[in-house]
Each structure stands twice: as C-alpha cells, then as structure tokens.
Amino acid sequence: MSGPVEWLLPVHCAGCRAPGVRVCARCERALARPPELVMPTVALDIPVWSCGPYGGPHRRIILDMKERGRVDVIPHAAAVLRAALEYLAARGELPEPQELSLVPAPTTRKHARQRGGDHVAALCRHTRLHTAELLFRIPRARDSVGMSAAERRRSLSGSVRVARAVRPPYASVLVDDVLTTGSTLAASRAALAYAGVAVIGAITLAAA
Numbered sequence: 001m002s003g004p005v006e007w008l009l010p011v012h013c014a015g016c017r018a019p020g021v022r023v024c025a026r027c028e029r030a031l032a033r034p035p036e037l038v039m040p041t042v043a044l045d046i047p048v049w050s051c052g053p054y055g056g057p058h059r060r061i062i063l064d065m066k067e068r069g070r071v072d073v074i075p076h077a078a079a080v081l082r083a084a085l086e087y088l089a090a091r092g093e094l095p096e097p098q099e100l101s102l103v104p105a106p107t108t109r110k111h112a113r114q115r116g117g118d119h120v121a122a123l124c125r126h127t128r129l130h131t132a133e134l135l136f137r138i139p140r141a142r143d144s145v146g147m148s149a150a151e152r153r154r155s156l157s158g159s160v161r162v163a164r165a166v167r168p169p170y171a172s173v174l175v176d177d178v179l180t181t182g183s184t185l186a187a188s189r190a191a192l193a194y195a196g197v198a199v200i201g202a203i204t205l206a207a208a
C-alpha cells in the first residue's frame with residue numbers, strides 16, 4: 001500500500017537501509033531463519049525460542065519499531081513471528097498457532113503512550129492470532145540504567161502485574177522483542193502463574 005506520505009518521506013529497508021522497499025529480499029531471507037531454542041541467564045521452566053540473533057536485520061527492525069515508531073515494519077516482524085510459530089507447530093513443539101494465545105511482554109503504560117503504542121502488543125495482533133494483552137508493568141521510581149543484572153532482576157520481579165482476571169482461551173505463549181537475561185519473561189511467567197494462567201513457552205524476535 002502506498003500513501004501520500006511516501007511522496008514526502010523516502011522508503012528504505014528497515015533491515016539494511018536499502019532504498020525503495022520496507023524490507024528488501026535479502027533481509028526477508030535473513031529474517032526467515034528457523035527459530036532456535038535459547039537459554040536465558042535467568043532460569044525458566046518453559047522453553048524459550050528466538051527468531052534470530054540481536055544483530056543485522058533483526059536488530060534494526062526491532063529498533064525501528066521500538067525507538068522510531070515505524071509501524072509499517074510491524075507486519076513484516078509479525079510475519080516472522082507467525083512463521084516461527086508455524087515451524088514450531090510443524091515440529092510438534094507447540095500446538096497449532098490458531099490454538100495459541102499470544103501474551104505480549106509488559107510495558108509501562110507511560111512508555112507505550114510516549115512511543116505511540118506498545119510495539120510488542122501490535123506485533124502480536126498483526127500475526128492475526130489470538131492475543132491476550134494481560135500484562136503491564138508498574139513503573140519504578142528508579143531507572144534500570146546502571147543496575148547490575150541481579151539488581152535489575154530484583155527490581156523487575158514483582159513489578160509485573162496481570163491486568164484482568166480473564167483467562168486466555170488457548171495455551172499461552174509469552175512474546176517479547178528482545179531476550180536479554182530473561183528476567184522480564186520470568187517475572188511475566190510468575191505473575192501469570194499467580195493469576196492461574198498457564199504458560200507453555202516464550203518466543204522473542206531476537207536474542208542478545
């Protein structure tokens with residue numbers, strides 16, 4: 001789809017900055033790699049998969065969505081996520097995507113507003129799979145910048161809350177953009193377990 005804005009703003013590939021396309025063929029291929037099981041630093045009792053390393057087109061696409069509010073890239077990232085879920089279903093590691101509820105990792109509402117919407121929730125919705133936006137984060141006075149991994153973990157655990165007591169209709173899979181230590185996923189998993197929502201796995205677009 002082209003709109004009047006494109007006459008004013010030149011389009012470039014979100015993965016490599018090549019002009020004329022939103023995502024070029026070369027980056028599409030790089031993004032189409034099968035998901036891999038990853039081991040977060042924080043112990044989790046559910047499998048965690050990543051669609052690729054946090055580098056190259058994966059990283060640039062995430063930064064475009066997250067920092068630059070480039071919503072035109074979200075459908076491409078959603079196609080990557082959906083293909084990964086289909087791959088895992090074909091291998092018998094997850095139920096069919098239509099029988100999953102995607103639970104976006106939490107964001108603070110303030111952040112979501114500032115950046116023009118929660119990009120992880122938008123990513124989940126664009127897969128056209130069932131999306132349960134259940135999690136939110138209670139903002140902390142102290143910023144996590146400069147904290148050690150252990151301090152960050154302590155600060156995160158307990159700050160993730162389940163918004164409503166509605167159980168998703170399908171088996172829940174946590175979704176986030178980047179896996180770093182796994183502390184966000186662990187805090188989300190714990191909050192959902194406390195609310196009686198079972199999680200069968202987690203998937204991220206990239207793993208740092």
Ligand SMILES: [Zn+2]
Pocket residue numbers: 013014015016017018023024025026027028
């Ligand atoms: Zn490209």
